[in-house]
Amino acid sequence: MEPILQVRDLRTSFMTSNGEVHAVRGVSFDVEKGKTLGIVGESGSGKSVTSLSILKLLGTTGRVTAGSIKLDGEELTGKSRKEMRAIRGARIAMIFQDPMTSLNPLIPMGEQVGEMLWEHNRKMGKAERERKVLELFRMVRIPEPEKRLKSYPHEFSGGMRQRVMIAMALACKPELLIADEPTTALDVSIQDQILKLMRSLQREMGMSIMFITHDLGVVAELCDRVAVMYGGLLMEEADIVDIFKKPMHPYTMGLMASIPDMNQDRRVQLQPIPGSPPDMIHPPRGCPFAPRCPYAMRVCMEEIPPYAVTGANRRSMCWLLDPEAPAAGNPFKQGREAAV
Amino acid sequence: MTQNNAPLLRVDHLTKHFPAGGGRVVHAVDDVSFAIRRGSTLGLVGESGCGKSSCARTIIRIYEPTSGSIFLDGDDISALSQKQLLPYRRKMQMIFQDPYASLNARMTVQDIVAEPLRAHHICQSRAEEREMVIEMLGRVGLNRDHAGRYAHEFSGGQRQRVGIARALILKPELVICDEPISALDVSIQAQVVNLLRSFQQAQGLTYLFIAHDLSMVRYVSDDVGVMYLGQLVELCRADEIYAHPAHPYTQGLLSSVPIPDPVAARLRDTVGLEGDLPSPIAPPSGCRFHTRCPHATAKCGEQAPALREAAPGHFVACHQVNG
Numbered sequence: 001m002e003p004i005l006q007v008r009d010l011r012t013s014f015m016t017s018n019g020e021v022h023a024v025r026g027v028s029f030d031v032e033k034g035k036t037l038g039i040v041g042e043s044g045s046g047k048s049v050t051s052l053s054i055l056k057l058l059g060t061t062g063r064v065t066a067g068s069i070k071l072d073g074e075e076l077t078g079k080s081r082k083e084m085r086a087i088r089g090a091r092i093a094m095i096f097q098d099p100m101t102s103l104n105p106l107i108p109m110g111e112q113v114g115e116m117l118w119e120h121n122r123k124m125g126k127a128e129r130e131r132k133v134l135e136l137f138r139m140v141r142i143p144e145p146e147k148r149l150k151s152y153p154h155e156f157s158g159g160m161r162q163r164v165m166i167a168m169a170l171a172c173k174p175e176l177l178i179a180d181e182p183t184t185a186l187d188v189s190i191q192d193q194i195l196k197l198m199r200s201l202q203r204e205m206g207m208s209i210m211f212i213t214h215d216l217g218v219v220a221e222l223c224d225r226v227a228v229m230y231g232g233l234l235m236e237e238a239d240i241v242d243i244f245k246k247p248m249h250p251y252t253m254g255l256m257a258s259i260p261d262m263n264q265d266r267r268v269q270l271q272p273i274p275g276s277p278p279d280m281i282h283p284p285r286g287c288p289f290a291p292r293c294p295y296a297m298r299v300c301m302e303e304i305p306p307y308a309v310t311g312a313n314r315r316s317m318c319w320l321l322d323p324e325a326p327a328a329g330n331p332f333k334q335g336r337e338a339a340v
Numbered sequence: 341m342t343q344n345n346a347p348l349l350r351v352d353h354l355t356k357h358f359p360a361g362g363g364r365v366v367h368a369v370d371d372v373s374f375a376i377r378r379g380s381t382l383g384l385v386g387e388s389g390c391g392k393s394s395c396a397r398t399i400i401r402i403y404e405p406t407s408g409s410i411f412l413d414g415d416d417i418s419a420l421s422q423k424q425l426l427p428y429r430r431k432m433q434m435i436f437q438d439p440y441a442s443l444n445a446r447m448t449v450q451d452i453v454a455e456p457l458r459a460h461h462i463c464q465s466r467a468e469e470r471e472m473v474i475e476m477l478g479r480v481g482l483n484r485d486h487a488g489r490y491a492h493e494f495s496g497g498q499r500q501r502v503g504i505a506r507a508l509i510l511k512p513e514l515v516i517c518d519e520p521i522s523a524l525d526v527s528i529q530a531q532v533v534n535l536l537r538s539f540q541q542a543q544g545l546t547y548l549f550i551a552h553d554l555s556m557v558r559y560v561s562d563d564v565g566v567m568y569l570g571q572l573v574e575l576c577r578a579d580e581i582y583a584h585p586a587h588p589y590t591q592g593l594l595s596s597v598p599i600p601d602p603v604a605a606r607l608r609d610t611v612g613l614e615g616d617l618p619s620p621i622a623p624p625s626g627c628r629f630h631t632r633c634p635h636a637t638a639k640c641g642e643q644a645p646a647l648r649e650a651a652p653g654h655f656v657a658c659h660q661v662n663g
Contacts, residue, residue: 042527157617192597214525216600221602221605260558260559
């Protein structure tokens with residue numbers, strides 16, 4: 001089956017007074033139909049810019065400089081602003097971290113959702129619109145939906161606002177939902193409710209999701225597949241169970257070792273990743289993670305590594321996986337040597 | 341170090357209400373009591389709006405307590421004037437959540453870290469002050485070159501190091517950490533947590549650690565208190581609270597935490613928590629959690645449960661647990 005979204009060698013830059021920020025530097029991935037792809041990364045990794053590039057929401061300073069983005073086989077990069085407006089909302093919908101900034105504080109919630117429906121279907125009458133909005137509020141489990149239609153955004157809690165955003169996003173039955181840190185600003189109990197809601201709605205509607213987050217726990221709960229981004233590049237991509245079982249990139253390993261889980265032995269020190277993320281105006285010549293990588297070799301500083309296939313349907317960008325990489329002190333070769 | 345079993349901080353029936361207009365009040369902190377042993381860490385958890393930060397700010401007297409007492413090293417500091425409080429301020433310092441907002445953008449790192457020294461007239465000369473600042477910067481993993489720079493030149497993790505240097509330069513005994521890592525990237529959080537732990541081990545610091553990341557709180561704390569709508573609903577050893585949570589709210593909160601294990605995450609059947617936090621202006625009658633509690637009975641809506649010792653060292657405020 002053809003993937004719903006196919007991104008190939010995407011490159012996006014921002015022009016700033018300090019120079020060109022190379023936010024995304026050649027990223028390729030697919031989102032399979034009906035599945036959830038998690039894009040994991042820290043601030044500055046390029047994960048959000050990747051999603052904004054797909055939606056053509058880069059503002060006046062950002063620009064896709066190369067690459068291809070196909071939605072169900074149809075190329076999006078050459079589309080005009082008007083054409084993209086028709087695609088956004090109808091075929092690709094999005095939800096963001098802070099629902100408050102996406103809502104007009106002076107308009108009742110029901111009216112805002114209705115307005116969005118009208119935007120995509122001008123023939124829809126007022127009564128039908130109201131009925132449809134109520135149906136959407138019910139779908140995202142908003143308690144007392146009839147009463148809530150007339151409430152203003154500030155009268156909703158953060159979790160309820162995010163439910164309304166999901167309702168708006170799903171109103172036109174999009175083929176792809178892009179969710180950028182939708183639960184980061186929420187409490188864990190509310191995050192849990194929203195993740196459960198997204199899971200059940202995905203089952204009901206068969207929609208595909210691209211879920212952007214920094215939280216490995218959320219990825220483990222929700223995603224079928226994961227792409228790990230760092231320094232504008234996709235470092236590792238694998239199925240969810242495989243990557244947690246055996247991460248095959250030093251950055252993924254570092255991320256996993258730096259978070260405590262609920263069974264963490266309190267006497268054992270966490271293993272942080274030393275240093276800080278790279279400056280994307282002058283990205284490192286080689287692997288962007290090399291300056292922080294405990295296994296870095298000379299080649300890592302000089303050249304961006306090619307992808308190595310690390311198993312069924314998975315790949316990593318790391319010189320340690322090169323056939324000629326030394327086995328001594330190599331976390332990816334020791335096991336294999338022992339097995340032989 | 342001399343052995344001292346008396347708690348460094350004891351909070352007794354602490355209450356902080358804020359006026360909300362129209363004669364209404366926000367019950368931010370209501371009748372909270374706990375103690376922290378010298379050299380240990382108490383983690384305070386709960387959802388946003390539960391009063392954990394208000395509690396911290398009242399303890400350090402940024403907010404004036406409405407009622408109740410705060411004992412620092414045996415002395416009641418709750419009613420002292422700001423002037424009388426000054427010698428106690430040296431003993432308690434605070435690390436804030438947002439290293440972007442809590443550092444003055446117009447001051448150099450040298451000035452930021454030296455400010456507490458100046459407030460307490462510690463140094464005899466500029467040279468001595470500079471030396472102390474540079475020594476402190478070294479201990480938080482920064483160096484001499486950083487002293488002349490401004491906060492905006494630093495990454496989030498480095499800024500939080502500056503915040504830690506400012507808090508620790510007076511060699512306080514109690515440090516209140518209000519969400520010190522929430523604004524940091526995952527790979528940086530562990531750096532800061534390890535730094536705080538190494539200071540605790542080296543100097544016997546006592547921490548009140550406030551966070552919403554439950555797995556991090558479990559990792560750093562000896563004891564954990566769970567707050568809900570201004571009240572402490574459960575308090576015990578960190579291992580115990582995570583292994584055997586007794587309060588239905590704690591149970592729900594813990595089961596809401598996503599676990600970084602896809603196989604286990606798909607197998608478990610979480611209960612989670614239904615609904616939203618009620619308003620702290622008009623908190624529910626009786627047990628404040630009864631509106632969201634799966635085990636609530638009529639009694640829970642009528643009578644507020646007291647925090648009682650349900651098992652040795654394990655305090656719970658719940659009618660179902662305490663009978």
